[in-house]
Amino acid sequence: MEASTSIEVAKHTLLSCGLILAIGTVAGFAAQKIRIPDVAVFLVTGIAIGQQALGLVDIRADSALNQIILLFGASYILFDGGASLRLEVLKRVWITILVIATIGLLITTAITGVAAHYILGIPLITALLLASTLASTDPATLVPIFRQVRIRDRVAQTVMSESAFNDAMGAIVTFGVLAVATGSGEFSLAGSLFDLAKESVIGIVAGIVLGYLAALLIAHEKLDFLAEYAPVVTLIAVIGAYFAADGLHASGFMAVFVFGIVLGNKEVFGFRMEAEETQRLEEFVLTTAFIMRLFIFILLGAQVDFALMQQYWLGGAAVVAVLMLVARPATVFLCAGPDRRARWSFAEMLFMCWTRETGVIPAALAGLLLGMKAPGAQMIASVTFIAILMTILIQAPTTEWLGRRLGLLEKTAG
Numbered sequence: 001m002e003a004s005t006s007i008e009v010a011k012h013t014l015l016s017c018g019l020i021l022a023i024g025t026v027a028g029f030a031a032q033k034i035r036i037p038d039v040a041v042f043l044v045t046g047i048a049i050g051q052q053a054l055g056l057v058d059i060r061a062d063s064a065l066n067q068i069i070l071l072f073g074a075s076y077i078l079f080d081g082g083a084s085l086r087l088e089v090l091k092r093v094w095i096t097i098l099v100i101a102t103i104g105l106l107i108t109t110a111i112t113g114v115a116a117h118y119i120l121g122i123p124l125i126t127a128l129l130l131a132s133t134l135a136s137t138d139p140a141t142l143v144p145i146f147r148q149v150r151i152r153d154r155v156a157q158t159v160m161s162e163s164a165f166n167d168a169m170g171a172i173v174t175f176g177v178l179a180v181a182t183g184s185g186e187f188s189l190a191g192s193l194f195d196l197a198k199e200s201v202i203g204i205v206a207g208i209v210l211g212y213l214a215a216l217l218i219a220h221e222k223l224d225f226l227a228e229y230a231p232v233v234t235l236i237a238v239i240g241a242y243f244a245a246d247g248l249h250a251s252g253f254m255a256v257f258v259f260g261i262v263l264g265n266k267e268v269f270g271f272r273m274e275a276e277e278t279q280r281l282e283e284f285v286l287t288t289a290f291i292m293r294l295f296i297f298i299l300l301g302a303q304v305d306f307a308l309m310q311q312y313w314l315g316g317a318a319v320v321a322v323l324m325l326v327a328r329p330a331t332v333f334l335c336a337g338p339d340r341r342a343r344w345s346f347a348e349m350l351f352m353c354w355t356r357e358t359g360v361i362p363a364a365l366a367g368l369l370l371g372m373k374a375p376g377a378q379m380i381a382s383v384t385f386i387a388i389l390m391t392i393l394i395q396a397p398t399t400e401w402l403g404r405r406l407g408l409l410e411k412t413a414g
Helices: 001-036 038-049 065-082 088-120 124-134 139-148 153-181 189-219 227-247 252-264 275-302 306-310 313-336 346-354 360-371 377-405
Strands: none
Touching: 001 038, 001 189, 001 377, 038 275, 038 313, 038 360, 038 377, 065 124, 065 227, 065 252, 065 275, 065 306, 065 360, 088 153, 088 227, 088 313, 088 360, 088 377, 124 153, 124 275, 124 360, 139 360, 139 377, 153 189, 153 252, 153 377, 189 252, 189 275, 189 377, 227 275, 227 306, 252 346, 252 377, 275 360, 306 313, 306 377, 346 377, 360 377
């Protein structure tokens, strides 16, 4: 009987995955035709085929399959984002990235927390817990958006890098505030910054080591005996980088992002690949990243709990509006404005104010708080999903329009 049950579960899971893949491919094609980032279309598609609508897909948020897809998918998308960055660009904007991903996240948390306290009428510590959950931007959303919308290099790379680095800070601040909310500790700014520095350094070192090793095995003049298996090497190294950092209590996402940067800039380290092998690797990475974001955002949409959101809909929407229209602009202008090295223009900073989508990372934090029965966890999960829907469905589709209006779109060849 047990074998029979497991086969039925396997069949159901396989059918669900097949449906997601088939429907998601059509949704991706539609997004390409109407020229909006596919993550927004995937999210709407997920809502349509989820249990609250057509009921075609039922993969629970706390299932092992969902967690595997989230972990590996977000990691691979981050690797893809890192590989698309250029070191010469990052050298000019690293101060902004560092400040906005650390101090900027605290500014966002403070402004959004105070707004949530007054709008929702909840204790300030619970409001700050909600705000810290929402404060980090989402690389799994932003990386594919900038793959599709060709924004000026330094702006796109700053926003993507910030989103990769601030997820660690977001988690640190969230659990720091949780310790205070549950009476099990005190929040310390110095302690949080030390934890962030430690996690960052370990994550960066793990990413550099594995990135260099991967480049050695697939692109070294004499030691590239795995060149033919370069796509498989990226899969192994992404998983290895994540767990190497995670096992050392550092940010696994930061490690895979840095791994991507090193591999994407392998020429700087003296490594070269044959043109044919390079093309094969790029095609594999693009296809795999597409499949991962297809699964992530369709599942995210399918798991939206409208009954849970209903109670906090109006208040939650107001808090998210403050996050988008007040907290984010204040963060960008206070953190990027003083950077004399980067010399950001008003148009560039205005664009960065609008690109702060909420997605997988905040959803994962909200899920963890639910599992831990944290104070206000149901409300936090509700407002987090409202933020995901509002930012992805409002900001993502308007990214190209705003970039064009501000004169930040890169000219395409031909």
